[in-house]
Amino acid sequence: MKINVSLRWYMLALLLTLMVAISAFFSWQAATHFLSGFDVITESNMRNVAREAQLNERGYDKIIGYSVVNNWQHIPPAIKAHFPNQPEQSGTLLKKFDDWIYFAPPEKFYLLMMVELRNGELRYVYRYRDKPPQQPRQFGSIDPMVKILLWGIGIVLVFWLLLLMMLRSIGKPIVALQYWAKNLSAKDLSDSSTQQALPDFRYSELNSLASIILAAFLKVKKTLQREQEFLSYASHELRTPIAIIRSNCALLEKVTPEPSQQELAIRQRLQRASLTMKDMTETLLWLSREQEESLPVEAFDLAELIELLGNELAYLLQGKEVSVQLNTESFTVTASKVACRILLTNLIRNAFQHSFSGEVFIQQQAGRVEITNSLEAEQVNVNAELGFGLGLKLTSTLAKKFNWQYQRQIEEQNHKVVIDFG
Structure with a gap:
């Protein structure tokens, strides 16, 4: 089953999805550049520390939190546990983070770099933390990764508000147009009042x-007026010759x-044709009326x-092998x-x-009338609208006008109509 979707909500969902995707992409880009920038700064600091360190007699110094040694054997076991092999390339940062959820500093981290000085001396710069920090974070400090996330969410929310304002500005006139078109009526509507x-x-x-x-709407109204006028005029004009x-x-x-048999047959054909024209003309005349309340209402026996x-x-069945079951x-x-x-x-x-041929069944129970007649094989294959006439x-039009329940269907070799007068 096809479900119709509101264009306004479709556009809202589409634009919001696009904005979320764009915000997520740029947030990921910002986080990636932040991490790569952090690595670049760390590498630069470790190189500078290696060059500026003044090693003591044990070959050790510590500057701005970085430790410097000139012997691989002096590297702490905590660092060797993660980097067991001596670095082979100078200036390459080796790093390891444990328990890092990206939105807060890592609980444990291990940094190591080998730097070769101009005189050929090798120095090892390292820094690590193998247990969570004891001091709590300062109040009001926000991790940069959290800031990136908050900025992304904030941009999406601002865009959401702007989108709602835009859709409200555009959607309100559209809803007004829909309501106006839905309630547009032909009453008091003429060419002179078009602009109003x-x-x-x-x-x-x-x-x-x-x-x-x-x-x-005006074109349809004019067409309907012409049809109603034609039906009314034609019906009135035809009643006189009929x-x-x-x-x-x-x-x-x-x-x-x-009369003779030949003359009698001609008279009967004239009578049948005049009756058919009379009934059809009365139908057209009643349908051309706009107010069914003007019709006289009375109580009568439906069966009679x-x-x-x-x-x-019954004259329509003369010469046919058709029986009627009433x-x-x-x-x-x-x-x-x-x-x-x-x-x-x-x-x-x-x-x-x-x-x-066959039978015509006319059954009436209370206000419900069911009429079934047999069809020839070629009649079943013919378009029903063409095969059963204007009547x-x-x-159908008359039943709708008076709110009577009307049904029509073709079943196998039978044509059935049901009308309920309530």
């Missing part, structure tokens, strides 16, 4: 994005009460309505009867129209 509806988001890029969103067709069909029955519609649409129970629904009739008419008509699209 567009707030200032501080940054030119965000203002440009807001302008694009608003322009797209009424004329139906009235003339009824007039033909009175003029010629006993389903049986009535089944009888009215299973209903009396249940009173309080809703818009007109909307329920339009929705059920579309569902039953689609089931009857697209069934060529089901209108049904």
